[in-house]
Amino acid sequence: MRDVVKGLLDQKLNASFSRRRFLQGSAALTAVTVLGSPRSASAAELGGPLNYFGWDGEHGANVAKTFLDDNGIQLQASFQVSGDEALTRFNTGGRGTIDLMTPNKDFQRAILESGTELFAPLDMSRIPNAAGLFPAFKDASWLTKGGQTYGIPLIWGDEPCVYNPDKWDGVPPKYTDFADPKYKGELVMTDDPFGNIWVFAKSIGAEDPSKLTADQLQAAIDALLSVKPNIVTIAASFADMADVMVRGDASMGLAGWAYQTQIAKEKGVTLVVGTPAVDGTYYWEDAYAIALDAPNPDNAYAFIDFMTSAEANAAIATELGSGCTVEAAMPLMPAELTSIYPYDIVRQADGGLLGTQVVFPPQEADADIVPASAWVEAWQAFKLS
Template sequence: MNDLLKHVLDTRLNRPMHRRRFIQGAAGLATLTVLGAGGSAFGEEKLGGPLNFFGYDGEQGANVAKDFLEKNDIQLNAAFAGAADETLTRFKTGGRGSMDIMTMNKDFQRSVIDAKVELFQPLDLARIPNAAGLFAGFKDANWLVRDGKTYGVPMIWGDEPCIWNPTKWQGVPDRYTDFADPKYKGEIVLLDDPFGNIWLFAKSVGVKDPSRLTKAELDKAVAAMMTIKPNVAAIGASLGDMADIMIRGDASMGLGGWAYQTIIAKQKGVTLVVGSPAVDDRFFWSDAYAIAIDAPNLANAYGLINFITSPEANATLATELGSGCTVEKAYDLLSDDMKKLYDYSHVRAPGAGILGAQTVVPKQEPEGDIVGAQAWVEAWQAFKVA
């Protein structure tokens, strides 16, 4: 995979890493630790020694689980992925037998499980009793369960709506293609993300499955994006950059944004609101813990996953990462502002509603007349320089 593709995959698939850095940097929020939560993961199973994590920065839960790790004498060794496929690459190039816990974007994990590629081991949920407290939508997540076996435990989720300044706009149009209206000239900010933007506009022009595009459908989606290009004031390098642009007033309408940006803006004395086009709506994401095949520190892996899925720890992690919680009782522990960020009716429904039905990230390789991720990357680069 070339460097360009690795960069853009980082933008979409590693989104929680950018969220955490933004929260602790620009927002300046203190990290949180859940106290008084020692003990073993399952029965009298003995914990202690190393625990090797590979995944998205922040999702190892080092701050949240600090007391748990210390009480159980667990040494957390964390290495971070810049893109979802790096985990599989690490596993295949000497990592097997040394990797314990991994975190995964739902679309990538779905593709690995469906392809029956060796990476994850099926989980013994008896060793993760706190997983019984997951929202209904995560208990039978179709991207994690195959043939009655579960391969991951979701820890955070979210969506990517429009964010705007209510002093400038009363709402958003019905479709993303409607942002071509000249009244938006110089007001729109996008994220530097080929997959999210192309997906949204492919949906807006009527493609049935916007994650699987033919060359003609990709061209149609990009042509629709080009109609809004005269109205784009900036393309943010990250979600944090995108938020700063709106907080400064250099743009007033963000497409494919992040609900937590409204809280960050509020802390800086700026009001932003969130919503989505009535017809086109928005897309969703979720990340989960998984355990590698041949994990050498299995008890510690199960112990940490069980700890993070306790209501207190899950609420704290969701708050730290500006995301939705996955444990039902964790919701009651969130602040009012955090509760308002996401529509929990989706994850309360069996199958997680649209969260389970959607796939956003395209396949990395072409399949027949369906183009692969590289074609999306090249199309996005062409859009930016046009």
């Protein structure tokens, strides 16, 4: 199994790929079917549609193909392009049509805390493979409410800087330090308002960089503007960002993705990761969730349980270049992939920063705290300036 999963890394990244479009990924990895499965014990209850609405690539069509075929399940996938789009669809005629979603942790936390209807509480007896999750993902605060669980983590990761070690011997302590003229013509970042504003808000000292006043938001944009003269390009995706560095057009990627080091390695270029010592990094996680009034709950439960097996979790994490969430999946993955993520965090019962950190801003204004739409508008103004 390890050799088969490792083979996914050999899929050349000439095709575009994605991990999470919330952070401006591109299209999904081209991959192969890696797993077969025995026909489900509850096969009599399975079959027919499984309606997926979530991040491109996380529907697991390649990994689960044999499972779906064996159980007569037709995966019907539609993809979101923003973190809150599932809620919009649910509230505009989609209720009763969606089975499976893949919310990121900040969005799921916000929905549960607000009491907004979207996620169905899960019957954990129908997902026995969830017992194998890393400690951080069992009863995680962003997945549970009132003693009930609403999501099963699929993949996770962080956002370090990625750089050419022949050019730099490390990264500076703070993101604002990238304003130094020595970085002129060397920087690249992705077209991601949330991640970039968050790290620069943290760098200028915002107590909670996910909750900014209008003045704090402008201060973060001003900090970004001080760095902009050094930026070669704002890449459309993580794949584009990696290509810019592989070509040598830039040597430092801000708030990147650890898997970009593997992309570069495939193309004969050495890149490494580093985290500003003062500002740190931020962490993300995506989970499977079942929608309220899902029309095909049996298919959804069986699919989630299958994808939470060690083999399937290893395969999907490898396909998406991310951290696995099932502990027994880790030995099945290529060491060059598992070595680039800080697994000590997910071995902690509380998840450390992963469990407490919030990156996504609120959807609605709250007193003097501006909403996500204000971040997007500010980012657009930054790009045009």
